[in-house]
Amino acid sequence: MHPEPVTDETLWLYLDGELDPDDVAQLEARLASDPDTAVRLESFRRFTGAVETALDARVASIPAGALWERVSAELDAAPPLPSPVPVAAPARVGLMERLRRFFAMPPLEFGLTATAAVAAIAVSVWTLRSGPTRPAAPPEAVAEAPDNTFVIESYEVTEGTVVIDVQEDDPSAPAVVWHFVDDADQPSPTQGG
Incomplete structure (x- = not known):
């Protein structure tokens, strides 16, 4: 018994000739040792053959010359396509029009927008007025001179x-x-x- 069954997709890829050569060799070895997979592959081959036969018969029953004449006649009988119409760019909306649209909003939307604007202004003003936080009293600075004491025993000057x-x-x-x-x-x- 084989660990995993061969998927239908793998069998279809094999029939269509789309498997890699390594995968083809593995599948053919599997088909030789696994009769269930070989039966499934043969049923796919019969199905493919039946579909191809039916399609070939259907295509053969349609005269190619008559088909093109029919398509050409339908194209000639169709009304002509309308000419393309140029589309103008949208007009710029001025300040007054934007204000008119703003105040024409539904009351709930207007109220929410106005509330958000007032809240944003209040937060901005509060932030700007409060400024950076400072300590209550700055620490007291203590200045001490370093001990730079030294003794000069002699000082010679040659000039000045x-x-x-x-x-x-x-x-x-x-x-x-x-x-x-x-x-x-x-x-x-x-x-x-």
Whole structure:
């Protein structure tokens, strides 16, 4: 016994010569070992032969010359087709016409449209007025100077003038060292430089 029966579609494809060569070889091996499938295929062949014989007899009974003469006569007797009519592009609808159509809506549709418009405007205004959320109070900033303390033991200058400003009454105040290359740029102590 074979695991799966051969489908009718496969048998029809075989009869029509539409199966791949590998599938043809498999099916022919199956037909040799499976008499039920072979009987089904033979019944399909007989059916196909009977249909072809009936169609051939019907086609042979219709004279080809008379058929064309009849079709030609029917075409000549048919009324002529109407000429194509150019179609104008739709007219542009102006603002007033759109407003007239808007206010001519059924009351329920008009009410829903107006409600949606008012809701959209209200949400927009509320969003714009509320602005971004801010914390209640900004955190307090604490400024601390870094500890950049260093000691200068010597400072040699080959050119210009050096001024060292030290506040003697406040030992924690920083000392400022100015180095002027051009003596004209040197501030006088009275200028507050």
